[in-house]
Structure formats: structure tokens, C-alpha cells
Amino acid sequence: MENFLKNNNVLLLDSVNETLGSANLLTPSSGETLEIQVLGGKEDEVAKHEVFNLVEVAGSQLSLQCRLLRRSGDRFVLERIALLDKSYWRNLRVPIRFASFIYPLPGAQWQGRRAISSIDLSCGGVAFYCAPTLQVGDCCEIVIPVTVQPVILKCQILRRNDLSGERCLYAAKFIEMCHAEETFVREAVFRVQLRSRPRKDSANENTKGEQV
Numbered sequence: 001m002e003n004f005l006k007n008n009n010v011l012l013l014d015s016v017n018e019t020l021g022s023a024n025l026l027t028p029s030s031g032e033t034l035e036i037q038v039l040g041g042k043e044d045e046v047a048k049h050e051v052f053n054l055v056e057v058a059g060s061q062l063s064l065q066c067r068l069l070r071r072s073g074d075r076f077v078l079e080r081i082a083l084l085d086k087s088y089w090r091n092l093r094v095p096i097r098f099a100s101f102i103y104p105l106p107g108a109q110w111q112g113r114r115a116i117s118s119i120d121l122s123c124g125g126v127a128f129y130c131a132p133t134l135q136v137g138d139c140c141e142i143v144i145p146v147t148v149q150p151v152i153l154k155c156q157i158l159r160r161n162d163l164s165g166e167r168c169l170y171a172a173k174f175i176e177m178c179h180a181e182e183t184f185v186r187e188a189v190f191r192v193q194l195r196s197r198p199r200k201d202s203a204n205e206n207t208k209g210e211q212v
Contacts, residue, residue, distance in 0.1 A: 010036065011190045012046055013053045017092060019193040020046050029062050033069065036076050043074045055089050057190055063088045090124035094192045096146060102130065103141045123186045125173040126155065132168045136160055147184040153177060
């Protein structure tokens with residue numbers, strides 16, 4: 001698995017935000033054309049798409065829509081079509097399960113920590129199950145353990161869905177994030193997207209094995 005904290009690493013996604021793979025950016029992203037080197041043997045899969053989205057993992061956090069102009073092996077020359085809004089990568093949400101804790105901020109109506117169980121994570125927020133402790137608008141701190149190093153982030157509750165039993169489903173957005181925290185969370189989201197993408201070659205090999 002590549003080091004996603006490199007400033008020249010980008011994620012490639014199709015028109016419905018399914019992950020195609022990752023690549024190294026070989027030229028400045030500010031030009032009308034740019035060149036990438038597709039990683040992990042995914043060049044044939046990427047080449048099937050005339051138009052796709054390119055998102056920088058670190059650096060300026062640029063998100064672009066690009067068109068494939070030409071290819072030579074794993075090297076691709078792309079035409080820059082449009083600059084995507086920063087909310088594009090913030091809203092990239094992946095299903096991910098982890099157990100963690102939330103902590104009250106000063107002035108909260110509850111004390112001590114509360115156990116949570118996540119259901120998904122994005123660069124801008126998290127959804128999780130927890131005891132019916134929080135109300136919409138409440139702020140707390142949450143430990144995100146799936147980043148390169150665990151981070152404690154402030155978040156604000158956006159939605160609460162009361163479930164049967166003694167738990168609720170909460171949707172929260174991250175607030176007051178510094179650049180390093182944004183990078184850590186974005187890297188974790190992108191890494192999960194790549195890992196969760198089905199490997200067609202492996203699936204075919206398994207099918208062949210079952211037929212023998």
C-alpha cells in the first residue's frame with residue numbers, strides 16, 4: 001500500500017465516486033494538461049473511463065474533473081475539465097466500523113466518556129451509534145482510531161435518530177480541524193476506499209478454483 005501522505009499522491013474516482021485507484025501526479029495540477037502515473041496495476045481499469053475525478057490526498061487538496069487524452073503504459077496525460085468544489089472530497093463517505101469514545105466539552109450536560117460504534121466516515125464528519133446522550137447542536141470530542149495516528153476531533157451533532165433499545169444513531173460534522181487533522185482523516189477515508197474495492201482478478205481466480 002502506497003504512502004498516501006505524499007504531496008504528489010492522488011485518488012482517482014469515476015463519475016459516481018467509485019474508486020478506480022491511486023496515482024502519482026507527475027506535473028503541476030495547475031496546468032491545462034497534467035500527467036499521472038497510475039499505481040498498483042490499475043492502469044487498464046482507469047483507461048476504460050474517458051472522464052474521471054482526481055483528488056489530491058495532501059498538499060492543496062485540489063479536486064479536478066479530467067478527461068483522458070492519451071496513455072502510454074501506466075502514464076496518462078489528462079485534460080483539466082473543471083475544478084470541483086472543496087466540499088467534493090469532504091463529502092466522500094465510506095462505510096467503516098470502529099469502536100471508540102466521545103468526551104464532553106466544557107458546559108456539556110453529561111460527564112465522563114461514552115462508547116460509540118461508527119458506521120461511516122468522511123473527510124467532513126462521522127456517523128455512529130451511541131447511548132441517547134447527545135442532542136442536535138451539541139458539541140463533543142471524538143477519538144478517530146483509523147488514521148495514521150489516532151486523533152481527537154471536535155464535532156457537532158447534526159442529526160439524531162432514536163432507535164429501539166438504549167442507543168441512537170447520530171450524524172456529526174467535524175469542526176475546528178487543523179490542516180494536519182484534515183490530512184489524516186482524508187488519508188484514512190481514501191485508504192479504506194481502495195481496500196474495499198473488489199479485486200476482479202482475485203474474484204476470477206477464486207471462481208476458476210471452484211470449477212476445478
